[in-house]
Amino acid sequence: MPSSSSVxxxxxxxxxxxxxxRKDSGLTARAxxxxxxxxxxxxxxxEHGRTPPSDADIRVWTLHCSAQGQTAxxxxxxxxxxGMYVEWRRMERAGLKQVQESVAPLFQRTRRFRVYQSWVxxxxxxxxxxxxxxLRTITDLRDVPDDIDAAVAVRMERQRVLHAxxxxxxxxxxxxxxxxxxxxxEVMAGQLGHLIATASLPSVSLGIIPAGVPRGAGWPVESFxxxxxxxxxxxxxxxxxxxxxxxxxxxxxxxxAELAExxxxxxxxxxxxxxxxxxxx
Numbered sequence: 013m014p015s016s017s018s019v020x021x022x023x024x025x026x027x028x029x030x031x032x033x034r035k036d037s038g039l040t041a042r043a044x045x046x047x048x049x050x051x052x053x054x055x056x057x058x059e060h061g062r063t064p065p066s067d068a069d070i071r072v073w074t075l076h077c078s079a080q081g082q083t084a085x086x087x088x089x090x091x092x093x094x095g096m097y098v099e100w101r102r103m104e105r106a107g108l109k110q111v112q113e114s115v116a117p118l119f120q121r122t123r124r125f126r127v128y129q130s131w132v133x134x135x136x137x138x139x140x141x142x143x144x145x146x147l148r149t150i151t152d153l154r155d156v157p158d159d160i161d162a163a164v165a166v167r168m169e170r171q172r173v174l175h176a177x178x179x180x181x182x183x184x185x186x187x188x189x190x191x192x193x194x195x196x197x198e199v200m201a202g203q204l205g206h207l208i209a210t211a212s213l214p215s216v217s218l219g220i221i222p223a224g225v226p227r228g229a230g231w232p233v234e235s236f237x238x239x240x241x242x243x244x245x246x247x248x249x250x251x252x253x254x255x256x257x258x259x260x261x262x263x264x265x266x267x268x269a270e271l272a273e274x275x276x277x278x279x280x281x282x283x284x285x286x287x288x289x290x291x292x293x
Contacts, residue, residue, distance in 0.1 A: 023061035024061035029089075044076055064093065070087050071083055122239040124180050125239065128185075128235060128237075130234070133194075135167055137216075141199045141203070148160060182272070184220075184221060185218070186232060187220055191291065204285050219272055219275025221274045221275045227274070243256045244260070
């Protein structure tokens with residue numbers, strides 16, 4: 013599965029593309045650096061993905077390599093690469109409410125959601141109390157502004173997407189998430205009951221991957237959400253990773269399909285959820 017290494021791989025791919033442009037122009041790296049007024053090692057650092065090129069670097073590169081027709085596309089690619097990996101601290105600096113609001117346009121334009129959770133309950137299926145407990149942990153761990161009440165309200169408002177339009181939600185949750193107590197037993201009991209209720213919605217397909225099932229190709233991975241075929245958002249411990257490369261999006265689609273094969277649905281899923289509720293007593 014792609015992870016934060018996807019960013020390094022994308023930088024190297026961009027560097028390789030710039031290297032091919034340089035070689036097609038007949039310039040050596042030293043000659044291009046000389047024309048650009050750079051230290052002679054800069055071209056090598058860019059071509060090997062160690063130094064991300066700025067917009068100005070790309071303009072100079074394509075100018076001296078007589079490839080100005082590729083400038084706009086290369087700049088767009090470079091910006092996409094640098095936007096893939098965002099540290100949680102950067103995202104949360106302005107408060108959790110803003111983080112919740114930032115994804116609203118993406119949710120509105122997406123028709124098919126595929127959600128896999130190996131950590132906590134999917135945000136769209138959370139109760140207010142469970143969301144509050146999750147966000148309170150985040151504020152404690154990451155020292156971010158405490159605007160939890162406002163952030164919870166935004167997330168609850170976002171859940172209206174479950175009932176509106178032609179959105180469809182395929183959700184997979186590892187059974188151990190059902191058994192992981194967030195908040196306290198009362199919060200968890202309410203959350204698990206809510207999970208049963210939301211699973212009955214026409215727009216939602218909920219699968220639970222039982223603990224102890226032979227994994228085969230469906231290994232547990234980082235929690236992720238697929239938005240149509242356009243992008244994947246991956247939750248890492250330290251950061252948020254956005255994947256848009258079609259080949260990598262396809263890898264997540266394949267992983268989701270393999271995980272879905274392991275899941276149980278309907279009455280069998282409700283039985284696992286009910287057992288988790290009983291275990292709280």
